[in-house]
Amino acid sequence: MKKYVLTGAALLALAGAAWAQGPVSGRVGSFLPLNAEVTSLPGATIYLDGQAVGQTDDTGGFILPAVSPGSHKLRITSIGHTPLETKITGQIAPQTLDFTLEGESVVTGEALVTASRASDRTATAYSNLSREDLDKRNFAQDLPYLLDQTPSVVVTSDAGAGVGYTDIRIRGTSNTGINMTINGVPLNDPESRGHFW
Numbered sequence: 163m164k165k166y167v168l169t170g171a172a173l174l175a176l177a178g179a180a181w182a183q184g185p186v187s188g189r190v191g192s193f194l195p196l197n198a199e200v201t202s203l204p205g206a207t208i209y210l211d212g213q214a215v216g217q218t219d220d221t222g223g224f225i226l227p228a229v230s231p232g233s234h235k236l237r238i239t240s241i242g243h244t245p246l247e248t249k250i251t252g253q254i255a256p257q258t259l260d261f262t263l264e265g266e267s268v269v270t271g272e273a274l275v276t277a278s279r280a281s282d283r284t285a286t287a288y289s290n291l292s293r294e295d296l297d298k299r300n301f302a303q304d305l306p307y308l309l310d311q312t313p314s315v316v317v318t319s320d321a322g323a324g325v326g327y328t329d330i331r332i333r334g335t336s337n338t339g340i341n342m343t344i345n346g347v348p349l350n351d352p353e354s355r356g357h358f359w
Contacts, residue, residue, distance in 0.1 A: 183228035186250065186257045190222045190238055194265040203263060206240040229253075242268055287314070304359040306330040328359040 192203040202222030208215055210226060211234050218224045229252035239245040243263035250259065280288035289312045299308050303324030310317040316334075320327035332340050338356045342349045349357050 183230050184252060184254045184256055186226040186229045186252070186259060188224060188257075188259040188261065190218045190224065190240075191260070191262040192222075192240070192243060192265060193262050200262055203240055203243070206238050206243075206263065209235075209237040209239070211235055212237075229257075238263060242266065289313070304328040306359060326359070330357065330359075 190203045190206045190208075191200040193200050202218075202220075204218055204220045204222055206218045206222070206224075208217065208224050208226070210229070215226055216224055229250070231252045231254065234250050234252055235247065236250045237245060237247045238261055240263055242265055244266045246261055246263050248261070250257075279290055280286070289309075291308070291312075296308055299311065301307070301324070304319070304326070306317040306328050307319075307324050309315050309330065314333045316331045318329050318331075319325070320329075329337055330340070330342075331337065336356075338354060340350075340357070342357055351358060
């Protein structure tokens with residue numbers, strides 16, 4: 163019997179400690195000097211005692227459902243803003259706290275833009291078209307018409323005007339047998355493997 167009483171007392175003590183955790187909620191705002199006003203900051207990361215515990219929602223709001231009593235270190239970070247560090251005190255009663263992060267300039271590394279094109283040593287048939295070539299051929303028709311004068315390419319349009327339902331064939335192969343990419347992005351429909359213009 164004594165064992166049951168001690169176990170019950172221990173459970174009651176633990177239950178009291180569990181109930182002694184109160185929620186902390188609030189909003190995080192962004193102050194950018196150019197705007198001269200505070201706006202909501204969605205996607206800011208909330209850290210409590212060094213551990214990520216959540217992010218702000220679309221309106222900059224956050225909820226920490228159970229913060230134990232005592233002093234805690236709160237850190238809020240967001241790209242393009244100076245991180246905010248402060249101390250909060252956990253209480254049994256709910257708390258509402260608002261914070262504002264100041265915008266800062268972020269210096270990043272340089273962006274390198276590259277392109278690839280077929281060279282004279284490429285083992286496949288190709289045509290490199292210059293900007294001038296494309297400008298001469300552009301009559302506000304679908305993209306395949308820019309390639310119409312390329313050897314072995316046949317372009318047709320159901321309406322005859324070159325806009326809508328345009329088909330391209332290369333060396334007699336239908337549009338389901340041609341792999342077409344623009345800037346490395348495939349244009350083939352995943353289901354039928356054709357192109358639709």
